[in-house]
Amino acid sequence: MHDMELMLKLKLFKPRKGKKMLIEETIRQFKDCVNDWIWALHQLGEKPTRTAVHRFAYKKLRQKYPQLHTDVLQEAMDLAIEIYRAWLNNPNKEKEIPRFDKDCIYFEGRCVKFDRHFISLPLAGKRVWLPMHVPARFKRYLQHKHGRVVLKKVKDEYYVYVSVNVPESEPYEPRGWFGVDIGIRHIIVVSDAEGEVNWFLNSAIGWKKNMECRISGLQRLKDKGVKKGVWRVLKRFSGKVKNRQRYINHCIAKQLVLMVKMWRYGIAIENLKGLRRGKVGKRHRKRSYKWAYRDLINKIVYKAKLHGVPVVFVNPKGTSRTCSRCGAKGVVKDRIFICKKCGLKLDRDLNASRNIALRAPPRSEERGFRTEVAL
Numbered sequence: 001m002h003d004m005e006l007m008l009k010l011k012l013f014k015p016r017k018g019k020k021m022l023i024e025e026t027i028r029q030f031k032d033c034v035n036d037w038i039w040a041l042h043q044l045g046e047k048p049t050r051t052a053v054h055r056f057a058y059k060k061l062r063q064k065y066p067q068l069h070t071d072v073l074q075e076a077m078d079l080a081i082e083i084y085r086a087w088l089n090n091p092n093k094e095k096e097i098p099r100f101d102k103d104c105i106y107f108e109g110r111c112v113k114f115d116r117h118f119i120s121l122p123l124a125g126k127r128v129w130l131p132m133h134v135p136a137r138f139k140r141y142l143q144h145k146h147g148r149v150v151l152k153k154v155k156d157e158y159y160v161y162v163s164v165n166v167p168e169s170e171p172y173e174p175r176g177w178f179g180v181d182i183g184i185r186h187i188i189v190v191s192d193a194e195g196e197v198n199w200f201l202n203s204a205i206g207w208k209k210n211m212e213c214r215i216s217g218l219q220r221l222k223d224k225g226v227k228k229g230v231w232r233v234l235k236r237f238s239g240k241v242k243n244r245q246r247y248i249n250h251c252i253a254k255q256l257v258l259m260v261k262m263w264r265y266g267i268a269i270e271n272l273k274g275l276r277r278g279k280v281g282k283r284h285r286k287r288s289y290k291w292a293y294r295d296l297i298n299k300i301v302y303k304a305k306l307h308g309v310p311v312v313f314v315n316p317k318g319t320s321r322t323c324s325r326c327g328a329k330g331v332v333k334d335r336i337f338i339c340k341k342c343g344l345k346l347d348r349d350l351n352a353s354r355n356i357a358l359r360a361p362p363r364s365e366e367r368g369f370r371t372e373v374a375l
Contacts (some may be wrong), residue, residue, distance in 0.1 A: 002163040004305055005147070008138050008173045010119075012158040013131045022123040024066070027103050027153060029124060030076060031272030033065050034100040037080030042097045045347060047088065053077065055220060071108035075148070081108055103153035109163070119160060120326065123150065132160060159288035169308030174266035177312075180256070180300070181319070182272055182293050185335070188252065189349040192355040193324070199259075199339050201252060245292045254297040255262050261307050268360040269297060270316030270352075316352070316357040324354035 015023065040047060054077065059072060068076075079100070087098045098213035105121075113120040117134045117273040120127055134142065178197065181189040190199040242257075260267055272293065304311045323330050323339035324346070330339040337344070337351040344351075 003167050004302060006142055006164050006166050006285055006302075007142060008162045008164060010132045010134060010138065010160045010162065012160060013133065015130060015158070019128055019130065022126060022201055023153075023158065026072075026105055026124045027151075030072065030105045031100055031102070033061060033068060033073065033076040034080050034083070036061055036064070037077050038084050038097055038100065041080060041084045047085065048060075050077075050081065053081065067125035068161075069107075069111055071111040072105065072122065075106035075108055087214075105151045107149040107151070109145075109147045109149060112146070114146070119149075123151075156322060166306065168305045171266075171308050172264065174264060174310050175362040176263075176265045177268045177357040178256075178260050178265050178360070179353040179360075180265075180267060180269045181316075181353040181356060182270060182297070183349045183352075187291055187296070188256070189347075189353045190256065191350055191353040191357065193354055195354060197259075197263075220247070237358040241291075246295065249292060249296040249299050253303045256269055256300060257303045257307055257309055257328060260304075263307050266310035266312065266360065267300065267304055268312050268314055268356050269300065270319065270356050271313040272297070272316065312360050314356055316356065319352040319359075320348045320357040322355055324351050324358065 037053070037057065040061075041053055044052060044056055054303045058073075058077075060374070062070075065073065065252055081294070083098050083100060087093050088114055107121060112121050117130075118129050119132055120129050141164050144164050144166050147165065149163070150161040152159050152161065176192055176194075178190050178192050183189055187201045188199075189201075192196060225372040256267070318329075320337065321329060321332060323337070323342060323344055324342045326339065326342040328339055329336055330341075330344075332348050337347050338347050339345075
């Protein structure tokens with residue numbers, strides 16, 4: 001089995017005055033160092049190699065920032081290369097070279113140590129142990145090999161982002177399949193082929209619609225210039241919407257995967273590649289932006305990998321207009337599917353989820369995880 005990469009977000013306890021000064025000084029030096037690397041890249045010309053950049057500026061920056069750890073200096077170079085290349089590839093780039101101004105520090109995994117709820121970081125000329133809050137669900141992940149570590153300052157608080165490599169669990173042989181229909185009115189509708197389990201989830205879309213109405217009103221005020229500083233409120237509201245969506249998607253994915261694992265079933269999801277492009281109407285494309293569907297699907301997939309739950313993607317074509325009982329074509333009226341052959345009357349999304357469960361491949365060699373999902 002392959003390893004999968006997870007990003008853990010851990011909050012540091014409020015550091016004492018001396019340690020806080022060290023963190024602030026290291027953040028300042030790291031930002032200046034990244035900007036010096038960007039300037040060195042710009043002097044070398046169009047898309048220089050890593051070797052050329054290192055040979056050109058490493059000794060100078062090593063002398064200029066003697067307190068920065070060697071690995072931190074290398075991480076600053078890697079980050080500067082990422083920023084500069086992204087700027088070069090941007091067709092709407094500005095004339096001035098980009099400038100790094102985020103309050104954070106990048107550490108290579110080998111220079112960071114963990115001991116229970118403490119983390120050891122090489123700050124400006126000194127290695128410091130900092131206490132942090134480790135949720136119970138994260139303790140087992142910190143035992144695995146970790147990669148890049150990022151210390152970030154958010155307002156007056158400090159967070160540590162740790163990249164860990166976690167081995168995937170071996171998928172079990174499922175007794176059946178739960179079909180997951182990604183809908184417009186409902187975020188997801190889950191059902192098995194026999195209809196023993198029926199789960200609707202749709203309340204969060206209404207919440208997002210209300211938030212979007214408030215954002216639209218603020219946007220109109222901004223365009224008219226009626227209210228100064230309204231862009232700050234817009235930015236805050238947009239951040240709230242994104243964070244709330246990610247949190248809800250996490251909760252949905254976790255509940256779904258744990259329920260499926262309890263039944264020893266697998267998850268069959270409709271492959272929505274091309275949902276927001278191609279031969280679909282403008283109204284349908286607009287409605288497809290009501291929720292972060294790709295983020296939800298990706299979270300379902302990676303949580304299923306952690307728990308060893310099999311996942312397959314099936315073709316969704318005709319699932320809402322095909323009878324899940326007899327397989328005949330039917331009609332949809334007021335979101336109710338009606339089969340003219342057997343007389344089945346069922347919610348169209350529920351009918352689609354049952355058809356998705358029926359389309360899951362029966363042979364083990366056809367199953368597996370697929371993450372190439374694009375909306």
